[in-house]
Amino acid sequence: MLENLKILDTTLRDGEQTPGVLITSDEKLKIALKLDELGVNVIEAGSAITSKDEQKSIKTITENNLNAEICSFARPMKIDIDTAIDCDVDSIHLVIPSSDLHIEYKLRKTRQEVEQMAVSATEYAKSHGLIVELSTEDATRTSTDDLKHLYTQCIDAGCDRICACDTIGLLTPERSYEFYKELSTLNVPLSVHCHNDFGLAVANTIQALRAGATQAHTTINGIGERAGNASCEELIMAIESLYNIQTGIKTELFYETSQLVERITGLNLQANKAIVGANAFAHESGIHSDGVLKKTETYEPIKPEKVGHRRRFVLGKHVGKHVISEKIKETNTEVTPEELNRIFERVKALSDMGKTVTDVDLQAITDDILHINPEDSLVLQEYTTVSGNKVIPTASVRVNINNTERIEAGVGVGPVDAAIEAIRKSIKDTADITLEEYHVDAITGGTDALIDVLVKLKYEDKQITARSTQPDIIMASVEAYLKGVNKILSDKKRS
Numbered sequence: 001m002l003e004n005l006k007i008l009d010t011t012l013r014d015g016e017q018t019p020g021v022l023i024t025s026d027e028k029l030k031i032a033l034k035l036d037e038l039g040v041n042v043i044e045a046g047s048a049i050t051s052k053d054e055q056k057s058i059k060t061i062t063e064n065n066l067n068a069e070i071c072s073f074a075r076p077m078k079i080d081i082d083t084a085i086d087c088d089v090d091s092i093h094l095v096i097p098s099s100d101l102h103i104e105y106k107l108r109k110t111r112q113e114v115e116q117m118a119v120s121a122t123e124y125a126k127s128h129g130l131i132v133e134l135s136t137e138d139a140t141r142t143s144t145d146d147l148k149h150l151y152t153q154c155i156d157a158g159c160d161r162i163c164a165c166d167t168i169g170l171l172t173p174e175r176s177y178e179f180y181k182e183l184s185t186l187n188v189p190l191s192v193h194c195h196n197d198f199g200l201a202v203a204n205t206i207q208a209l210r211a212g213a214t215q216a217h218t219t220i221n222g223i224g225e226r227a228g229n230a231s232c233e234e235l236i237m238a239i240e241s242l243y244n245i246q247t248g249i250k251t252e253l254f255y256e257t258s259q260l261v262e263r264i265t266g267l268n269l270q271a272n273k274a275i276v277g278a279n280a281f282a283h284e285s286g287i288h289s290d291g292v293l294k295k296t297e298t299y300e301p302i303k304p305e306k307v308g309h310r311r312r313f314v315l316g317k318h319v320g321k322h323v324i325s326e327k328i329k330e331t332n333t334e335v336t337p338e339e340l341n342r343i344f345e346r347v348k349a350l351s352d353m354g355k356t357v358t359d360v361d362l363q364a365i366t367d368d369i370l371h372i373n374p375e376d377s378l379v380l381q382e383y384t385t386v387s388g389n390k391v392i393p394t395a396s397v398r399v400n401i402n403n404t405e406r407i408e409a410g411v412g413v414g415p416v417d418a419a420i421e422a423i424r425k426s427i428k429d430t431a432d433i434t435l436e437e438y439h440v441d442a443i444t445g446g447t448d449a450l451i452d453v454l455v456k457l458k459y460e461d462k463q464i465t466a467r468s469t470q471p472d473i474i475m476a477s478v479e480a481y482l483k484g485v486n487k488i489l490s491d492k493k494r495s
Contacts, residue, residue, distance in 0.1 A: 005214065008043075008216070010044040010218070011035065012043065012044060014225065016046070018225060018267060021223070023057075023265065025060055038254075039250050042068060042091070043070055044072070048074070048083040055086065063088070071131075072093065074121075075121075076095075076096050076117040077117075080092075081121060089130070090130070092132060092133070095136075096135070097138060099142045102138045122159050132159050133159075133161040133163055134159045134161070135193060140164070151183070159188065161215065162190055163190070163217065164180065169194065177211045191216070192213040192215070194230045195229055196224070196228045209239075218230045218232035220232050220257055223265060223267055233258060236254075237275050237302065252307065256308055258275075258276035281304040281310065281312065282314055283323075313326070313327065316351055316356075319347065319357075327362060328362070331363065331366075331490075335369075347361075347362065347365065356454065358466050360487050376482075377401060377430075377489035377490065378400070378427060378482060378489060379401075382397065383478060385474060393411060395421070395422045397410075397422040397426060406426045409422055410423075419474055419477065420481050423478065433459050433485060434457065434458040434459075439455075440454075441454075451470060451471065454480065455484055457481075457488065464488055467483070
């Protein structure tokens with residue numbers, strides 16, 4: 001049954017219900033366009049009844065004539081359905097509580113009343129030309145007899161798809177297979193909607209699909225209420241890689257889609273998040289790194305390019321000499337075995353002190369061992385920042401780049417952002433460099449704390465790390481950024 005898989009992505013509805021997340025209309029459109037490019041079948045764009053702004057967001061998406069079916073969440077109420085219709089959606093995700101617990105304590109109605117609400121709402125939506133997917137909330141705490149009775153009535157009323165929701169993530173993979181197998185006998189497509197409260201959402205979804213469900217509800221990065229929903233990228237890659245079934249999803253877009261959602265929602269991914277996390281294809285152990293350098297399959301289940309990610313080697317306490325050698329070769333620098341040993345010993349010594357060894361550190365160590373004293377291509381001569389509660393943070397810089405003086409200004413969400421934006425503008429003709437990650441730690445206490453800034457910069461297919469420690473957070477940030485830029489420019493010269 002995995003071969004007939006369809007994806008309903010609910011990042012813009014269930015995902016936005018993550019505490020603290022608010023996605024603007026323009027941001028929703030960006031995500032919807034990327035989801036459409038990814039190839040999902042249905043985009044649940046939101047819940048039209050929520051607000052005027054939500055209606056505007058959904059309407060903006062429907063006006064773009066995407067390939068995906070555009071859906072709105074709706075309660076079994078005429079006002080919800082009418083509002084969705086006004087947004088020109090293709091379908092509604094009609095959600096009705098089904099467990100005794102929800103019916104008695106949340107709705108305070110009888111089961112018969114709830115069933116009639118569902119039937120009436122289905123008939124009304126169908127009479128207005130909508131595709132109807134009926135979801136039973138808290139289905140996994142509802143008897144299958146009650147579920148089948150409700151579904152059958154709504155199917156007779158014209159319901160196009162049914163969905164059983166594991167609303168608080170109570171299924172196990174074994175129970176999921178049995179549960180959805182029993183529901184798959186009904187004569188309409190069956191969807192699975194799993195939450196991740198016990199970390200089993202993807203496993204439970206796979207078992208539901210094996211049992212006969214043909215559509216999975218997912219979110220990008222697995223975001224959603226509480227512990228989130230089934231992760232789209234994990235589900236698809238498990239099916240394609242472990243079951244050897246092609247889903248039709250453009251998996252090479254997963255990483256950039258993940259990054260887009262992370263940036264817009266402000267929900268930082270854990271580094272070890274499967275498929276799209278920063279460490280998903282990172283290697284530090286000498287044994288692992290050596291194996292990957294010889295043949296990637298030794299320690300990678302899939303190639304990072306398959307999901308649009310990249311492989312990287314970390315210079316930590318477990319790093320092997322071969323990784324250091326490869327990173328030095330990337331800069332077109334030749335070292336002898338004896339010089340490599342000395343570089344390796346210096347890197348290990350720094351790591352043993354608990355210091356993260358960046359690419360800039362490695363270059364500095366290598367240059368010192370080889371007695372090279374390269375001149376920086378980019379030199380900061382002066383910078384000024386202005387910020388306040390009623391002032392847009394602004395920065396101006398005067399830099400010397402390859403013996404040419406430039407003056408630029410930039411604005412940002414704060415003085416650090418503004419200063420880095422001004423420097424970025426001063427070098428845009430020289431190198432198109434993207435700031436991938438910015439991390440700050442206060443080493444000491446107090447308002448005069450020593451600040452440690454680590455940045456990751458991306459240039460073409462390379463990622464460069466650099467750091468600076470200063471008592472001034474703006475200067476530390478600027479210096480770390482300058483170090484990274486100069487490493488990139490230095491590598492360009494060498495190549």
